[in-house]
Amino acid sequence: MTSAESKWDARRAETTRRLRRCALELTRDQGLDGWTMDDLADAAEVSRRTVFNYFDSKVAVVLGPDHEIGPELRETFVAGGPTGSLVADIVQVAAALMQDETADIDLVQLGRSVVLGDPQLLGIVHQRFEAKMLESTELVLAREGEQYGAERAALLIRLIATIFDSALLRLDPDDPRSLADSLDEAVADAVAVLTD
Structure with missing residues (x-):
């Protein structure tokens, strides 16, 4: 370049x-x-x-943009990558898709509060989310096989979305932590909560 x-x-x-x-x-x-x-x-x-x-x-x-998983990232995920751990790989794919969006923490927080405060936008975001849910569930099943179960795959994606939202809430413009650090912390907290 x-x-x-x-x-x-x-x-x-x-x-x-x-x-x-x-x-x-x-x-x-x-x-x-x-x-x-x-x-x-x-x-x-x-x-x-x-x-x-x-x-x-x-x-x-x-x-903002409706993020699409590129063919290379899709292929890597379905093949069992990038780490070999399903949960870690879903988190990495989500973080990669949102990397540019999360560079400006104030903008992320403003966007979140505006969407939550506007029923029309909330409905549109919900529609986007449901479409991504279907796509992500299909990806998990392509990777793990149909025996994994569509309901289980959908639950996993919803849990990861909740963890991702928690990670975004933890971000602070005055704190140098990255999205990856915040995601690691949110995943650890989710594991702790689910195994109590």
């Missing part, structure tokens, strides 16, 4: 974060239906065209 490409990528990432932060703040203050993409452009100090170059809808900018 050239220096110019690196600068462009950094500028694109910063614009994306600024748009998301402004959209979240507008939603927090006015509700999802209380602002327009023109309002977002004004708040982020960019053109309307720039907004639409980055995001195609208000929901997309507020919630």
Whole structure:
């Protein structure tokens, strides 16, 4: 990657974060239906065209990308990797998908509170989650075999999602812990709770 490409990528990432932060703040203050993409452009100090170059809808900018597991990561997981432990591998896949999203802890926390405070967004997030549940359950069954059981696989994914949410809640902008450290701590606490 050239220096110019690196600068462009950094500028694109910063614009994306600024748009998301402004959209979240507008939603927090006015509700999802209380602002327009023109309002977002004004708040982020960019053109309307720039907004639409980055995001195609208000929901997309507020919630951010719907993360997809790439073919290489999918293949590694189904083959029993990257560590050989099902739970650890699910956690690693989730962390890899969310790595860019969790770089700005304040933005993560703002997004979480906005979604929880807006029934419309909560419904959309629930729909996204259910779709990811089905996809993740199928991946677990592809890896472990049908004998593992769809209900058991779905329960595992829901538990990991809860652990992941707990890890996100533990993150603090003033604490240098990484998402990986927070996830390790949340997994250890979950194991302790489930084995009491």
